[in-house]
Amino acid sequence: MANVVPVLYFDGDEDYIKIPDSPSLRILNYTVELWLKTDGIPNGWVGVFGKVNFNYNLWLCYLGQIGHNWHTTQSAKAISNTSENIVKWDQWQHIAITNDGKVAKIFINGELITKSSVDGSLVADNTELIIGAGLTGEKGQYYKGYLTEIRLWNKARSADEIKADMYHRLTGNENGLVGYWPLTTAANNVAVDKTSSNNNGKIYGAVFQNAQLPGQLSVEPAVATVEISDLFYKAKADKKADQYVEITNNGTAVADLSGWKIKSLAKSLKYIFPVGIKLNPGQSIKVYNNEYHPESGGFLFFSEWGVWKNKGDTATLLDSKGNEVSTFSIP
Template sequence: MNCISKTSLNGVNICNLKKRVIQLAFDNYKFTIRLPSGGINSSDKTDNEWDQYIVNSTLNGAISTPGDNNVWNWSRIYSWTSTVNTRGSDYRTVRGSSSVSYSSDSTSNWISVFGGFRPVLLIESLYTPTVKYLFEDNGEVKKYDRYKNCYQFNGIDNSLEVPNSSSLTIDSFTVEAWVKVPSNGVGYLISNDAISISVKPTEVYVILKTPTGGTYESYTFPSIANKWSHIAVSFMNNSFLTVYLNGVKVRTSTNQNKHKSITSTWHIGKYYTGSYFFEGLVADLRIWNYARSESEIVANMKSLLNGTESGLILYYSFMEPTVIDKTSNKNNPTIINATYYQDRDISNSDPHVISEWVTLGLSPATESMFLTDGMDDLSIIDNNALQQLESDTPKLLMYIDDSNKTSASVNLTAVPKGQLIFQEGDIDVSAGVESLSVNATVQNLSTLKIIASVDGGVTWKTFNGATWQTITPDAASVKANGMTPDVVNGLTKEQINDLLQGSNTLRFAYYLEQDQLNDVVNVDDISITASPVATETPTLDSIKIVYDELTIEGRMQDLERINAINMAKLQFKSNALLQSDKYKLHDLVVDTFESISGVDISNTNAVYDAINKEFIYDTSDGAPAVQEVVLQEEDLPVYCKKFMLHTDHDGNIDYEYSLDGGMTWNPITPFTIIDLTGQTGTKLKVKAKLKDSTAKLRGIAFSWA
């Protein structure tokens, strides 16, 4: 067509590349007519439809010569294009006339017998092929399913009816439920003639009717449309009303009056008078006979209950098609048109989601299996799901009903399966082991576990925090009960020796499992610090080295002092033993206070000198004038007739003994045999009484026969 301006064409929406003048749709195809693009100037001859299809194309071999005028009829006629020329916003590119590749421009209102338009016809397929996926695992065809059990209410005529009963007679209460409402969802979640709770995407509306009126409270929040959310309404009689969304308080209304007595049937999914039906999904509905706190709601809102919880008077989990009250009250409902539903439009954070592999039949897969049970979305399959398959080489099967498709591909990114890796050969630990150090990296939820063997891999051990346990060296056992790097790094020398039991060899095995593809889990090395062995006797001449204000000379003096203390205590023990033998006293208890484990600390107020291993007199202000050291109780045999006390002390100290566990005390002189004939009691305690600053107690021993 010629003798028409660009402006006229634009008036009927044929010039703009994005505006379509004719659209016809039938047999899954759409046809669109518009102008082609032509390049913004005479140099732009690459990225436009005129050059691509008219100048340079043979139309997939349909014509022998690109740009053939007998086909395109471009000669002596300029063709409007949809492209704005660089010359100005009112100029459009025109093509053809003198040659097929010629490019020029004209104002939009130009009209000439040499100017016309050559429309492009676009044919677009509207057909969307059906694509379904299944898995083949050990000769069986399976699908992976994730869903949340619930009940569906259509907002028109669906509800549950629960007859009123004595167990549902409440003053204070809490109503909880998981709900999923559409963006235009309305209606009452639960209602009777005293209490009604409406749930919308941005509001919970509560009605509490009283004998003389009622309370009407609105609680608003950001939209929860089309996602599972937890709603809780908590009412304290004559006090407050609080609404919680996903465990977080929305608002509290105070000065709430007591609601009237409930006399009507309870309705779930509509207002009790028969209108305002609820639209949406409901799961895990609970009614309690008291006002629950925020912490109580959060504690178990994502957990299924067993029905025996204190204060729970009605509980519908909606986990099965049949709705029953799981409490002992058995407030079972009558179902009116509401239906059991498995919601598959769920997120990873939604509670009570069931994930499972479902076997559809034996291989090979049939078209019916694909069309009835085929999967649309593979993204729901994570590493844990793949690990549940029995075969190490499962097959992913794909069905597509497009006959023009001869092949297709699916990108599958897999995380390697956990592996148990065994060390080859043993480590020589004949020099002893002081410590172990594992240098490892474990990111996120990935797993690294370690086991050890001291007999060349015949038996394997793991440390459970208290003792070494034998473990089966398979992946499942090591993953469950092997040692983490922190456990290995925390092993003491004594615990390592308990493992070795004199063995000179040690080897390890490692279980490594990646949780996500980008996680890093590895063992760089295990360092073994051997027990120190002296190969030369160190000598010291006249050199003096200062370190942290302590000198070698001072350290040697400390060692000499410690040796002197130890020798003195050893001498005391020897003397006590000789004295006992001399007087034919056969049993001996010695405490030289290397520690205070033998002292009754609760009844001792003298000061313990941990350096010199002795008790001394406390000279601080407020200290008692007489200070005591009391030993732990000792059981004497009933035949005991003689008793002697041995002491190692300086200064002013008196001693006493008791045969009734410290109820009554008797004085005693050290190194003197006491005749116990006629005295009763076998609960022996000994007390030292330090009387002034000269007193120092280094040891007590006593013997009897």
Template sequence: MSLYPDKKLTFYINGKDAGSSTSSSINIRDGNNEDLIISGQGTQCGTSPCNKFKGQMDEIRIWDIARSVSDINQSMYRTLSGKEIGLKAYYHFDDLYGNKAKDFSTNGNDGDYYGTFKTSHHIISPESAVEFNGNTYIRAPHNHALNVESRFTISTWFNTDSDTKEQIFLEKGTWQGSWLYFLKPVNGKLRIALASKNWSPITLNGKTDIQKNKWYHFAASWDGTTRRIYLNGNLEASDTPNGTLGSNNYDMHIGGRQNYYLDGKLDELQIWNTARSQSDIQNTIYQSLTGSESGLVLYYNFNQIDDIFIKDISGTINDGDK
């Protein structure tokens, strides 16, 4: 919702104009001493809030400027720094911080929780995730920048429709000398694995049984000595395999290959030529990137998909085709 200087009040839903009203009678009172109430009405109901909201909220932002539709769309799926000009209060609810609703703007408008609350994380833009139907994939033509044999980090959000099928997320090359990571059935359930035929042992499996139709964030890193797997920012497994990771001239396949196609969705797929730390991974799990980050060699946020091409937002231009 934005209130413009010409007293035009505009509501936006999912970044689109959902209605507006212009009236000379619209006025916002200055200088009141009332508390800010989130999820209910305040003093109009007497001594305690009424008409309380039941549901989920996230990324509450209050500005002292009327933001344009372009401004709203540009930051709709991004976590803010809290230092943006005009930002007066910002609650992203990533943690309950005891009994305080922490204000992440620079104004210190922390709130108090009344009642029992819990947090639940979500991906940045579920509407833009790409869906694979078990017989589809994306191909990114070979680019030397994707031969990240000395060190790398690969991460993505995923949601699978099957818990009985071995499915490849990403592969560059062939099984004989490639790198890939995938979902692997173990006793009828799925686990995550990072593998290369040049390593011994070949696979590194996670420990968590993956549930179908549920979103997870997966990251895998290799620093030349140690490989690590993270699930939702938490370290799942690590080891120090023997061997090296070679380069090749193969195209990269996203969503699988014959007999190993992905049934499900991917979002925010990133490949880095650096071994990112756990804190680096955690800091960007719920953030969209600009594409200009140092070490980022491929970035598909799947916000820009046409009938043929998948746009790479990084600076190396690894656009994929469907």
């Protein structure tokens, strides 16, 4: 059976993970992402993920609601809940909560379900992180079911970013990722954090069981594969303004193009991508000589004359460290 792997199972009877506090977990803006599959319907509210004292708390209710709590200077326990019957019992669902200090959001399967305004400034607590149990510091409110691919980011991710990564394993080196617990393997009852933060947790009671993951959830980490896919050099417009080079992400992960460069061999011209430019899997963008095309990104060399020669030229794509990523040559 495809995609059957060991996944951590919580039996609802004092099964949980405890992760000690660390500086990397004391974050203000955040995103929490995870996959869950309940085993039956819980009794009341149960804790899924978060720090004690209500930093980035994710809860689950017997009425089929997802709860989102956070701590601010105006409220020790700010609350936002979805409507009832949102959760599909005994089925895999991807849940995400985000908070940028202004708006707190809840996503299910990559779709925005509810959002609430944030009053006051977010507060970071120096408390332990709990997975699979109540988030109040008291015993009880234990989750029953499977959990996998738990991710904690130090920024509020967009819906597009969540969707781009939700069906893929990560490497642990992604920008802004401060905690990553796949929960598909463990040694000595330790839930290993695959980021450099080393926020490892102690597993209490929960055991690994073979489970079939959602059909599209790949076992392998997602990888961005960016290349020059086209180079239009036979210009028709005045001063060759319509020349362009096209860049495509043929991989499975979002590519951060901040500081990447496109260079012309013949004329030694170059274009540098601004900070924050992302290229989603399957997406293409074009950098024109001197024509503005917002539908393809709106990027321009701003060259008074043509960038590319009609013969014997080569376009080279370099990453932010100057490593060659891709080339495209004109015969």
